[in-house]
Amino acid sequence: MSKRQFFFGIFLSSVFGALISSAIIFTYLSGNNTSFQSYKSISERQQQVSNASLISDTSIIVPKGLNFIHAANKVVPGVVHIRALYATGQYSINPLEGVFRGPAQSSGSGVIISDDGYLATNNHVIENASQIEVVLNDNRTYPAKIIGTDPTTDLALLKINETDLNYVKYGDSDKILPGEWVLAIGNPFDLNSTVTAGIVSAKARNIGILRDKNNLQIESFIQTDAAVNPGNSGGALVNLNGELIGINTAIATPTGSYSGYSFAVPVSLVRKVMDDLLEYGKVQRGLLGIRIGDMNASIADAEGINVVSGVFISYVNKNSSAEDAGLQPGDVITAINESEVSNVSELQELVARNRPGDEIQVTYIRGGIKSKVAAILKNTEGSTELVADRYEHELEGAILENLSIEELSEYDIEGGVRLKSIKKGKWKEAGFAEGFIVTKIDKMVVSDIRDLNQIMENKSGGILVEGIYPDGEKGVFGVDW
Secondary structure, three states, rough: OOOOHHHHHHHHHHHHHHHHHHHHHHHHHHHHHHHHHHHOHHHHHHHHHHHHHHOOOOHHHOOOOOOOOOHHHHHHHHEEEEEEEEEOOOOOOOOOOOOOOOOOEEEEEEEEEEOOOOOEEHHHHHHHOEEEEEEEEOOOOOEEEEEEEEEOOEEEEEEEOOOOOOOOOOOOOOOOOOOOOOEEEEOHHHHHOOEEEEEEEEEEOOOOOOOOOOOOOOOOOOEEOOOOOOOOOOOOOEEEOOOOOEEEEEEEOOOOOOOOEEEEEEHHHHHHHHHEEEEEEEOOOEEOOOEEEEEOOOHHHHHHHOOOOOOEEEEOOOOOHHHOOOOOOHHHEEEEOOOOOOHHHHHHHHOOOOOOOOOEEEEEOOOOOOEEEEEEEEEOOOOOOOOOOOOOOEEOOOOEEOOHHHHHHHHHOOEEEEEEOOOOOOOOOOOOOOOOEEEEOOEEEOOHHHHHHHHHHHOOEEEEEEEEEEOOOEEEEOOOO
């Protein structure tokens, strides 16, 4: 082959290669241009690309134990927004401050615990409120009445007049463990149905925020790192089964907002307090009657005790349950009803689950020997009696009287309180006549004398009273209370 033919062959090859490259580029650009004009919907285009993708959505799987969707969907409908209104008609967010600065106008959360309208919340959310409004997850709004409160645990029981409600089922706070995932659900900053996740950081925490004149406050909080903020007070802490394990109550914060840890009243205590308030209107506290402190190495050295965990008894009250059971100063309590106790908070919670008259088993160490004894708990008066709240049958000059079942049927009303006689006072000044039956106060149903007392307890200023006269005629009064 001549040199000329060789170079000519290379030239032809180059030209041929260039033509092929041009054809490929043209085809690519033409194809893209055709593709650009072949669809008129971004959604369709995304679907086309997704179908052609080698990555399958089914490969993205939430690890077992980290799927919060089931619990959130189950619980959100059972958590409500609570607005506590005061005599001035104003309210503001109580920032779940963790410090109780006395009466405060507040907005918080609550948990529906029965299908017929009972709700659990914090006492500090509704404390001293003259009117309480409950907003459900679907924005239905109801007036609520206070069934009972317990400042020693910072809990309160409310009632709205509705049925067939979604409620949050009680769980078992004894079974949860540090490291377990939990969800906090509430209404921070008035943002309804907010769900946050975290783990249980610790149990039986005492952070010194509750106060009681008789020193009967109980702090045995579940500590979590789920984000809790202003407005979460009274909301739900739940496990991944969507079961209630606590009522969110406080946060540890230097700023008033979430800083890393929140605290909830365990449901083991909540369920007992709610039942007490429902049945008696007040909490029935069973007491051992001892002065106690956390056991530690210093006390062990000073007392010559070979144990550093438990609750040390420094004093036993006269005529107390502990004295009757034979407990003595210097004893170290290590268990209540077979549940181990390592500090005062755990002991207080376990004892507080019981009522006066209940028998508990106390395990203690004395002189290096472990023993058990049965103790029958007593109330603050030193007896085993259960005491219900006493409700006034005379209020501001009016003698109050409940209606019989026959009378309720006759007037076709759910409940009411008759003003049997009226003397000088606010009822008479407002123009009420004897025999008038009060059925509602500020849109809240009045079922009986207990209801009326509870509703009127914190009323101040103008109130709206509805009812019926003995002849069945309806009446409405504005009363300056």
